[in-house]
Structures are given as structure tokens and as C-alpha cells.
Amino acid sequence: MKLGTSTIIGGVLFALAIFVGLFAPWLAHTDPVMGANLMNAEEPPSWIWWFGTDAQGRDIYSRVVHGARISLTVGIVSQLVNSVIGVTLGLTAGYWGGWWDDVVNALTNLMLAIPSLIFALAIMAVLGPGLTSLLIALGLTNWSFSCRIARASALSLKSQGYVQAAKVLGYGDLRIMITQLLPNMLGPIIVISTLGMGGAILAEAALSFLGLGIRPPYPSWGSMLSEARDQITTAPWLSVFPGLAIFLTVLGLNLLGDGLRDILDPQSRSRRT
Amino acid sequence: MTAPPLIEVDGLRIDLDDGSRRTAAVEGVSFRIDRGETFGLVGESGCGKSISALALIGLLRRPLSIGAGAIRFDGREIQGLPAAEQRALRGNRIAMIFQEPMTALNPVSPIGRQIAEMFVLHQGKSWREADRLAVEALASVRVPAPERRVKDYPHQLSGGMRQRVMIAIALACGPDLLIADEPTTALDVTVQAEIIELMRNLCAERGTAILMISHDLGLVANVCRRVAVMYAGRIVEERGSDALFRASAHPYTKGLVDSLPRLGTRAALGRSKLKEIAGVVPAIADFPAGCRFNPRCMQATEICRSTAPETTRLGDGGLVRCHHHA
Numbered sequence: 001m002k003l004g005t006s007t008i009i010g011g012v013l014f015a016l017a018i019f020v021g022l023f024a025p026w027l028a029h030t031d032p033v034m035g036a037n038l039m040n041a042e043e044p045p046s047w048i049w050w051f052g053t054d055a056q057g058r059d060i061y062s063r064v065v066h067g068a069r070i071s072l073t074v075g076i077v078s079q080l081v082n083s084v085i086g087v088t089l090g091l092t093a094g095y096w097g098g099w100w101d102d103v104v105n106a107l108t109n110l111m112l113a114i115p116s117l118i119f120a121l122a123i124m125a126v127l128g129p130g131l132t133s134l135l136i137a138l139g140l141t142n143w144s145f146s147c148r149i150a151r152a153s154a155l156s157l158k159s160q161g162y163v164q165a166a167k168v169l170g171y172g173d174l175r176i177m178i179t180q181l182l183p184n185m186l187g188p189i190i191v192i193s194t195l196g197m198g199g200a201i202l203a204e205a206a207l208s209f210l211g212l213g214i215r216p217p218y219p220s221w222g223s224m225l226s227e228a229r230d231q232i233t234t235a236p237w238l239s240v241f242p243g244l245a246i247f248l249t250v251l252g253l254n255l256l257g258d259g260l261r262d263i264l265d266p267q268s269r270s271r272r273t
Numbered sequence: 274m275t276a277p278p279l280i281e282v283d284g285l286r287i288d289l290d291d292g293s294r295r296t297a298a299v300e301g302v303s304f305r306i307d308r309g310e311t312f313g314l315v316g317e318s319g320c321g322k323s324i325s326a327l328a329l330i331g332l333l334r335r336p337l338s339i340g341a342g343a344i345r346f347d348g349r350e351i352q353g354l355p356a357a358e359q360r361a362l363r364g365n366r367i368a369m370i371f372q373e374p375m376t377a378l379n380p381v382s383p384i385g386r387q388i389a390e391m392f393v394l395h396q397g398k399s400w401r402e403a404d405r406l407a408v409e410a411l412a413s414v415r416v417p418a419p420e421r422r423v424k425d426y427p428h429q430l431s432g433g434m435r436q437r438v439m440i441a442i443a444l445a446c447g448p449d450l451l452i453a454d455e456p457t458t459a460l461d462v463t464v465q466a467e468i469i470e471l472m473r474n475l476c477a478e479r480g481t482a483i484l485m486i487s488h489d490l491g492l493v494a495n496v497c498r499r500v501a502v503m504y505a506g507r508i509v510e511e512r513g514s515d516a517l518f519r520a521s522a523h524p525y526t527k528g529l530v531d532s533l534p535r536l537g538t539r540a541a542l543g544r545s546k547l548k549e550i551a552g553v554v555p556a557i558a559d560f561p562a563g564c565r566f567n568p569r570c571m572q573a574t575e576i577c578r579s580t581a582p583e584t585t586r587l588g589d590g591g592l593v594r595c596h597h598h599a
């Protein structure tokens with residue numbers, strides 16, 4: 001199996017983000033929220049303040065490091081919820097067909113017709129800001145791609161010999177879906193989930209930027225950007241570093257997703273064996 | 274009172290519904306198989322063998338359905354059973370292996386797991402116990418080093434090995450009936466004989482009846498005690514295997530027998546062309562009136578073109594469906 005350079009770069013970037021998120025308390029220099037000291041306000045990046053400080057004198061590096069926790073939690077958890085919803089709906093719709101398939105199709109088309117960010121915005125407006133509302137809003141609004149892929153895979157897989165054989169051997173529908181269909185569609189699902197995670201991180205940033213997601217003083221990359229808005233000319237480092245963190249993480253996830261697509265693509269796999 | 278036959282098919286009709294029209298793809302099919310018996314179903318491709326087998330295990334799906342007749346397994350009518358009870362029969366008491374060992378195994382699951390699943394599913398065994406039984410099952414189909422092989426994925430095995438695994442899966446729960454639908458058609462000739470031998474021995478040891486389905490009369494007659502010959506959705510002759518060869522009663526069976534290469538003949542040596550039955554099997558929508566074989570039959574007369582022949586019982590207990598049978 002040959003890993004492409006971009007897959008490796010993507011994997012390293014994502015692994016780095018995970019590492020930073022996991023070990024944030026040890027990597028940070030100061031407390032991201034309480035570590036304010038007006039004596040050090042708006043210091044530019046230096047050996048002491050790696051990424052500079054903000055108007056309250058908080059260390060931006062420490063805030064970006066802690067922000068990784070929130071951004072990745074939102075990205076991973078909300079995408080997990082999306083994948084579970086999408087795969088459950090798509091798999092059952094593709095396998096059973098009939099009226100259930102029509103219902104799921106209509107629902108998917110509806111979700112695709114409304115921009116998911118607008119949908120999430122509406123949910124956030126109802127639930128109010130905060131991490132839990134963010135997870136709910138982003139987790140419920142972006143399952144249509146996983147659903148489409150799961151449905152298409154189920155449709156093509158259900159005529160495979162081993163699915164027919166499983167029926168003949170007395171497998172029930174649930175057992176067929178779990179043992180015969182799901183493992184065989186995991187590749188494309190993982191790819192779309194990886195890409196979706198990047199999308200969720202961007203959506204978190206956008207919602208927080210609009211003041212609907214994570215609210216200051218808690219550091220998410222989006223809320224930091226939101227706070228930095230007014231000082232973009234006077235203290236650009238306030239925007240540059242959280243922006244860079246978003247950029248590198250999402251880039252990493254996209255490179256990883258694309259790379260995984262090539263590795264997991266059943267056609268390229270059969271070409272190798 | 275005698276015990277009911279293991280499986281009894283009585284006047285089975287299978288309808289093909291293409292939305293506007295309902296046509297019978299299989300019609301008036303009756304046969305019975307006793308416990309431990311070997312029964313063959315032969316006929317050219319497309320004559321309805323596979324869909325008859327699917328009907329037997331209750332797995333016909335749109336656009337096909339059972340139009341008439343009854344299928345009784347162990348005296349109980351299968352069609353009337355609730356879905357869960359039908360499922361409990363499948364793989365457990367009636368098992369089936371197919372033509373394509375390449376595609377009948379799940380590519381992302383180790384073969385041991387796929388065998389073990391049968392014990393968990395039908396016998397409620399724990400995975401631990403099931404994994405142990407899977408090794409035994411693999412050993413019973415003469416796969417070398419079964420403890421190691423259970424971890425293999427299907428793509429690591431040859432076609433013959435895969436068909437052995439399929440047999441292990443099918444026989445895992447000790448079924449009463451094994452349906453083998455063209456089990457060796459996709460395999461090399463040398464492997465074919467091994468697989469057939471294995472299947473026959475295992476079933477004989479365990480008292481499992483075999484319903485062997487194939488287009489290859491020679492193969493079926495070799496394995497089975499009794500053979501039914503099917504043509505265009507109807508059974509045209511049912512005989513003991515020897516009688517079928519020695520004294521075929523139906524013109525179609527005669528044609529099949531004559532088209533087989535025989536040891537020592539010029540055909541077997543490849544010097545002359547085999548005698549083939551002229552013409553092709555008609556499509557379901559184009560089944561001719563009267564005897565369905567009449568356009569290809571050398572002995573056809575007026576009555577053959579107007580009236581479908583009924584089943585006649587022969588002196589040796591065989592059955593034939595022909596106005597002018599031998």
C-alpha cells in the first residue's frame with residue numbers, strides 16, 4: 001500500500017491537532033481564560049508571547065492551544081452524529097427500498113436544498129449559544145452526504161452474491177446490514193466523514209464568529225476570530241494565529257480525506273490485488 | 274403411517290409479473306426428496322432450475338412469486354410459516370451453495386468468522402465456542418491447517434478452497450437438505466471432481482439429502498439416485514439415473530443423453546462434433562402452445578402443437594410428460 005505525500009501531510013496535520021487538543025493543559029503557558037494581565041496587553045509575537053497577547057493581556061498561544069479542544073470536539077462529535085444518522089437512514093433506505101426509501105430521499109433532498117449553515121444558524125437561534133447547542137445544531141444538519149453514499153452503496157451491494165448468500169443462510173435484515181453491507185461501505189463513509197469533520201470545524205468557526213457558537217471568553221478558534229475583528233489592523237496576530245489553526249486543521253482533514261479515498265477506493269484496491 | 278418425505282413439491286407454479294402481464298416461468302412442477310436421498314434437477318440454462326430452488330427456501334422476490342402449488346418441508350407447508358420461522362429453516366435445516374464461490378463470501382470478513390456466524394445465528398452459541406467449531410468445520414472440508422486458515426480472507430483462497438468454505442458454512446448446522454445450484458460450474462475440471470466427491474461424502478456421512486441442480490446431465494446422474502429433467506419451466510421426465518441413460522423416455526432427455534461425450538466414442542476423442550439438440554430454449558413470454566418442446570422435437574405431431582401432454586407413469590416408477598414417449 002502506497003501512501004501519497006499529501007495523505008501523509010494531511011495525517012500529520014490532523015494528528016498534530018489531536019495531540020495539541022489532548023495535551024492542551026500541559027502545552028499551554030497560561031490559563032486561556034483567567035490568565036489576563038493588562039500589563040501585557042496587545043504584545044506582538046515574541047520569544048515570551050509566541051503568538052502575542054490580546055487586549056486583556058491573555059496569551060494567544062495558550063488560547064489557540066485550548067481552542068483546539070473545542071474545535072476538534074465539535075468537528076469529531078458532530079460529524080460522528082451526522083455519520084450515524086446518515087448511515088442509518090441511507091443504509092436502511094437503500095436496502096429496504098419502497099416507501100421508506102422515498103421518505104429518506106425526500107428528507108435528504110430537503111436537507112440538501114437548505115444550506116446546512118443556515119439550518120444550523122436557525123437551530124442555534126432557538127437553542128442559544130454554547131457547546132451543546134453547537135453539537136446538536138451541527139450534528140443534525142450535515143448527514144445528507146453520508147446518507148447519499150450509504151444509500152448508493154447499499155443499493156449496489158445488496159445484489160452482491162454474499163448478501164444473497166446471507167439471506168439463503170437465514171441471516172435477518174439487521175444482521176445482513178451490520179455484517180455484510182456496513183463493513184463493505186466503510187471506506188467511502190470514512191472518506192466523507194473526514195471531509196465532513198473539516199466542514200464542521202469551519203461551521204463552528206463561522207457560527208462562533210457570528211456570536212452564536214462558543215461565546216467569549218471561552219477560546220474556540222471561531223470565537224477568537226470574532227473577538228479579534230476590531231483589532232485586525234492594529235493587532236493582526238489576534239486573527240492570524242487562530243485563522244492559521246483553522247486553515248491547517250481543515251487542510252489536513254481534506255488532504256487526509258482525499259488520500260483515504262484513493263487508498264480505500266474498491267477499484268484501486270482490486271487493481272492492486 | 275409412513276413419515277412424510279423430507280421435501281415435497283406439489284404442482285408448483287412460479288409467476289413472472291412484468292407489470293402488465295403474468296406469465297408462468299415454472300409450471301406443474303412436482304417432486305419429492307426423502308431423507309438422505311440424492312435428487313438431481315437438470316436442464317438447459319434458463320429453464321427455471323434456480324428459481325425453483327429459491328421457491329423451495331422461500332426466497333422468491335418480485336417480479337417472481339409462487340402462483341400455485343405447495344412446498345412442504347418435513348410435512349409443514351413453507352409458504353404459510355411466519356418470516357422468522359422460515360429464516361430459522363434457512364441455513365439451519367435447508368442449506369444452499371451456489372455457482373459462484375468467488376462472490377458468495379463476504380470479502381471483508383475472515384472465513385472463520387463467516388463459518389462461526391452460523392453457529393451463533395442458528396444454535397445460539399457463544400462466539401468463543403463458535404470460533405472453535407468453525408475450525409472443526411473447516412477441518413471437515415479438508416482445508417489444510419484450519420487453525421491458521423480461519424483468519425484468512427476470501428481473496429487469499431483459490432476458487433476450490435472457497436467452495437470448500439461454502440460447503441463448510443452450508444453444512445455447519447447439520448442441515449437435512451443441501452441444495453447445490455451449479456456448485457462446480459465456475460471451477461476447473463480437476464477441482465470440480467474433488468468438490469463433488471467431498472460434498473457427496475460429507476452428506477452421506479451425515480445423512481443430508483442433496484438437491485443437485487446443474488445443466489450437466491452427466492454430473493447430476495453421477496451424483497444422484499434420481500433425476501428430474503426440466504424443460505422450459507416443466508419437468509418432462511423423472512427417472513432413476515440408470516434408467517434415464519439406458520432408456521430415456523422423453524425426446525428431450527434422449528437429446529441430452531446423445532449430446533454427452535461418451536468414453537471411447539469419436540466425440541470424446543474430439544474428432545467429431547457432439548450431436549446437439551437443434552434450436553434454443555424459448556423465452557418465458559414465447560412458450561409455444563401444446564408441448565413446449567414441440568418446435569425442437571423430431572417426433573412432434575399435430576397433437577403436440579395443440580395439447581400439452583400430461584404426466585404419465587412408466588413401468589419402472591418413472592414419470593414422463595410426452596404424447597409419444599418411448
Ligand SMILES: Nc1ncnc2c1ncn2[C@@H]1O[C@H](COP(=O)(O)OP(=O)(O)O)[C@@H](O)[C@H]1O
Nearest residue numbers: 289298317318319320321322323324325336557
Ligand atoms: N429476477 C428475475 N426477474 C425476471 N426474470 C427472471 C428472474 N430470475 C429468473 N428469471 C427468468 O426465469 C427463467 C428461469 O431462470 P433460472 O431459474 O435462473 O434458470 P436456470 O435453469 O438457468 O437456473 C429465465 O427465463 C430467467 O430469465
Ligand code: SF4
Nearest residue numbers: 564567570577595596
Ligand atoms: S409431446 Fe410431442 S413435441 Fe412434446 S416431446 Fe413428446 S413428441 Fe415431442
Ligand SMILES: [Mg+2]
Nearest residue numbers: 322323454455
Ligand atoms: Mg441457474
